[in-house]
Every structure is written in structure tokens, then in C-alpha cells.
Amino acid sequence: MIDWKNIKLDLIKFLKDEVEKTGLKKVTMGLSGGLDSAVVAILCKEAFGDNLNCVLMPSQFSSQSSTDHAIEVCEKFNIKYEIISIEPMVSGFIKNMDEDRLRIGNFSARMRMSVLYDVSSREKSIVVGTSNKSEILLGYGTIFGDIACAINPIGQIYKSDEFEFARLLGVPESILNKAPSADLWEGQSDEEELGHSYKEMDDLLKAMIDEKKSKEELINLGFEEEFINKIDYRVKSNAFKGKLPVIANIRWN
Numbered sequence: 135m136i137d138w139k140n141i142k143l144d145l146i147k148f149l150k151d152e153v154e155k156t157g158l159k160k161v162t163m164g165l166s167g168g169l170d171s172a173v174v175a176i177l178c179k180e181a182f183g184d185n186l187n188c189v190l191m192p193s194q195f196s197s198q199s200s201t202d203h204a205i206e207v208c209e210k211f212n213i214k215y216e217i218i219s220i221e222p223m224v225s226g227f228i229k230n231m232d233e234d235r236l237r238i239g240n241f242s243a244r245m246r247m248s249v250l251y252d253v254s255s256r257e258k259s260i261v262v263g264t265s266n267k268s269e270i271l272l273g274y275g276t277i278f279g280d281i282a283c284a285i286n287p288i289g290q291i292y293k294s295d296e297f298e299f300a301r302l303l304g305v306p307e308s309i310l311n312k313a314p315s316a317d318l319w320e321g322q323s324d325e326e327e328l329g330h331s332y333k334e335m336d337d338l339l340k341a342m343i344d345e346k347k348s349k350e351e352l353i354n355l356g357f358e359e360e361f362i363n364k365i366d367y368r369v370k371s372n373a374f375k376g377k378l379p380v381i382a383n384i385r386w387n
Contacts, residue, residue, distance in 0.1 A: 136295060138302045142177070145287045149181040152285045153260060160185040160259030164250050164280075165207065165215060166317060167200035169300055169309055170264040170288060172207045176303045177287055178262055179211050187257050188215040191246045193224050195238070199308075200317045206306050218253070220245045239316070243279030251282075260284040268293040268332055271339055272365070273372020274324070280316070281375060292340070293332040330361070338365050 153161060161178055165171045165188040178186045190204050201217070208215045223245045224238070231237045247261075254261045263283025265275050267290050275281040291299065293314065300310060314324040314332065325331050338357055341347045342365070347355070352362050 136298065138299045141291075141299065142302065145177050146181045149178060149262070149285065149287055153182070156260055156284075158258060158260055160187065160257050161262045162187045162189065162250055162254040162257055162259045163262040163264065164189050164191060164246055165204040165213075166190075166264075167203035167207075167309065168317070169293075169296060169305065169314065170266055170269075171204070172305045172309050173296060173300050173303060174262060174264045174288060175207055175213055176211055176305065179213050184214065185259075186213060187253065187259065188213055189250060189253055190215055190217045191220050191249055192217070193219070193242050193245075194221045195224075195242070196317050199312075200315075203306065203309050203312075206308060210304070210306060216253075218249050220249060223248075239322075240276045240279060243276035243316075247279050247282045262287070263289070265289060266291050266293045266296055268336055268339065270376055271343060272328065272335065272368050273375050274328065275375065277375045292336040294336040329364075334361075335365060338362065339369075342366065343369070 149161070153159070159182075161182055163171065163174060163178060163186070165175055167190075175186070175188055188204075188208060190201055192201050205215070207213065220242060224242055227241060228238060231241070250261050261283045263281070263286035265281055265283075265286060266288050269275050270281075270289055288296065297310060315322050316324060328335065338352070338361065341352055341355060341357070342362070349359075349362060349366075353359055
């Protein structure tokens with residue numbers, strides 16, 4: 135059993151300690167109406183109170199339910215928020231994208247992060263990230279988009295485990311019961327796009343990454359070889375997203 139109560143206390147302390155190191159007192163984060171940002175918002179509210187600023191950033195492709203669910207979290211936990219539409223920014227560039235949904239989604243994610251960092255500058259705060267461990271390992275995120283942040287309290291929590299933590303924190307049922315979605319276009323589903331459920335992928339990732347099981351051991355545990363190869367390739371090919379830019383080491387003499 136995972137001791138979520140202690141993890142909650144540890145993460146609140148982490149948030150307070152890391153922000154204190156910067157000399158600032160405020161944090162800014164994007165609230166999407168999904169599970170990850172709801173969890174982070176509740177943690178930040180407990181850590182910083184009214185020094186938390188949440189930003190809702192719908193586009194013309196966002197579902198109304200996402201905004202409604204984000205507002206529901208804010209109202210339940212008395213979190214202040216503002217709504218800044220990224221529709222004008224996306225519309226101004228979308229004509230160059232040939233209706234490529236992936237490109238539009240990535241561009242939208244980067245526009246949201248641009249807004250967040252601007253609001254963060256205005257508020258003299260730092261940006262808190264909302265990517266979970268499953269997304270980070272699988273590279274399921276936009277580099278310089280939703281992956282970007284100064285600190286991240288949930289980057290070591292697998293998505294399939296996060297639901298239990300969210301229930302402890304009091305995340306509304308409307309969020310707990312809906313399919314995970316980055317809401318980058320109408321009807322978008324994380325698990326449909328990834329091709330597997332988070333539970334299936336997390337079970338493999340825990341054995342492959344955390345327990346360092348060999349391929350042979352993974353097969354003996356019942357994982358199909360094709361599935362192992364697919365996830366292994368995805369993890370390795372997307373590892374660059376979680377690293378700082380590689381800078382050439384010049385030998386001057």
C-alpha cells in the first residue's frame with residue numbers, strides 16, 4: 135500500500151522548500167480540468183494559500199467540460215483563477231499547419247506555456263508543472279510546452295496510481311470519472327492515442343524502469359514481446375525531452 139498521506143505532506147514540504155530557495159513567495163500553474171493539474175492545484179493551495187494563481191487557457195478546440203471542471207476545482211478549494219483564451223494565438227498561426235492535429239496540439243501547448251510564463255513574470259512567481267511519471271517516461275508531452283516548468287511535485291507518480299492520491303485530496307468525481315485527455319482537440323483521448331491503458335503501460339514501466347527487469351524476465355512475467363519493444367522504444371526515443379539541452383564541450387587547447 136502506498137502511504138499517500140505522508141506523500142502529501144512530503145510534496146507540500148517540497149513545494150514550500152523549492153519556492154523558498156528562489157526568494158519568491160508565489161506560484162503560477164495551468165489548470166486544464168484534468169486529473170494532474172487538479173492534484174497539483176490542491177497541493178499548491180495547501181502549500182501557498184492565496185499565493186497560488188491558476189490560469190485556465192482554453193482554445194477553440196477545447197471542450198467546455200474541461201473549463202467547467204477546472205472552475206469546479208477552484209470553487210471547491212477556494213482557488214483564485216483567471217481565464218486567458220489562446221484562441222487568437224492559435225488562429226493566427228493555424229493556417230500554416232494544413233489541419234495537422236498533432237502540430238496544432240503541440241503549438242497550442244507551447245502557447246499555453248508562453249502565457250503561463252508571462253503571468254508568472256507579472257505575478258513575480260514560478261511556474262509549477264503538472265506532468266506525471268507515466269507521461270514523462272513515455273515522452274507524452276510537448277517539449278517547451280506542458281513539460282516546461284520550474285518545479286514539478288508529481289513527476290514521480292505514475293498516472294494509474296494518481297487516482298488514489300486524487301481521491302485522498304478530494305478531487306471532484308467529475309474529473310476522477312472521465313477518460314484522461316490532454317484536450318488538444320475534440321474527443322482526444324490519451325489512452326487511445328497511446329494505444330494502451332495507463333494501467334497496462336504503468337505495470338510494464340514499473341517492472342522495466344523501476345525494477346530494472348530484463349526483457350526475458352518481462353516476458354516471463356506475462357508481458358508480450360511486441361508490447362515490451364514498443365514501450366522500450368518510446369521511452370528511449372523520447373528521453374531527450376526530459377533533459378536540458380546538450381551543450382558541446384569544446385577543447386580550447
